[in-house]
Amino acid sequence: MLRMILFLLTAATLSAGALGAEKGTTGGDLLRMDRGAVILAYTGQYNEQFPASAIIDGRLRDYWASSAHDLAGVQPDSFIIELRRTYRLRTLVVDNRQDDEEQYPGVSAKEVKFYASIQSHKGPWKVITVVKGKPFARTEKQLDKPVAARWLKVEVLSNHGNPSYTEITELEAYGDPVGKEPPPVDPDGVYQTNYGPLFLQVKGNRVEGCYELDKGYVYGTTDGRVFNLNWIEHHGEEKGTAVLVLSSTRFLNGLWYEEGDLSGTWFGNKLKQGSSIGCDPITAAAGVGFNGGELAAGVQ
Secondary structure (H helix, E strand, O other), X not given: OOEOHXXXXXXXXXXXXXXXXXXXXXXXXXXXXXXXXXXXXXXXXXXXXXXXXXXXXXXXXXXXEOOOOOOOOOOOEEEEEEEEEXXXXXXXXXXXXXXXXXXXXXXXXXXXXXXXXXXXXXXXXXEEEEEEOOOOOEEEEEEEEEEEEEEEEEEEOOEOOOOOOOEEOEEEEEEEEOOOOOOOOXXXXXXXXXXXXXXXXXXXXXXXXXXXXXXXXXXXXXXXXXXXXXXXEOOOOEEEEEEEXXXXXXXXXXXXEEOOEEEEEEEEEEOOOOXXXXXXXXXXXXXXXXXXXXXXXXXX
16 A cells, blocks of 8 residues: 555655756656655655655656565555646656666666546546656657646556666656646645644745754745745754645645755645744744845845
């Protein structure tokens, strides 16, 4: 069964490089966090440095690696991905160019099955196609006819022979929007994340907030769904970036980076309106050497 991370949060617990559309595809890649795609659920990942969200971060340098396979019988690795809106998909891609094939021969994904739903992240699911990935290569498949999808279920049915692990660098999808884009969830409020409570407040395209852990301060830009954040903590001595995406299920998920390197996942459920948090943006900003709102106001 899929590990539904959006329902397994507990009270305890960048900036992505741009990659243009490849030749032969239609428009830009829809399976990217910076375009509003978000992982809702997955079966497993090796660790925080090889997370499920790496398959949609738009960076070839990062990739997903599975948790160890059960040698008694490998079960398909699976992902549930929500797109920003409904699209009529025309092309699907499995990219294995940066997988660790040299050290782990056969680790690259081989048969990758795609399903589509236009109703919910729970289905019902319609089979789209199977894309056969190749080691050290990007495999693009044009669909016989366009398929409408807001949610994708992706099953990795096999790899190229490695008995222990499977890897994918990137998944991509190309197509055209259908109908009107649904309004985003109200982003203002408190989120219970894997790093403790996080508070975000949005004004226009600017976002500012704080998190209790290490008295951190965040600021950046947002369109209400995608958050491009800068984080600062420990009196300004540690800083980095993050890309987080707010799904229609009020689940915030993404990745954080330090000195440009992928450092881990950052995810959480939005709490009910009026939930409290033990920090405020003004105090948090002052704690790292800025006036509250000063940095956010300067973001273009």
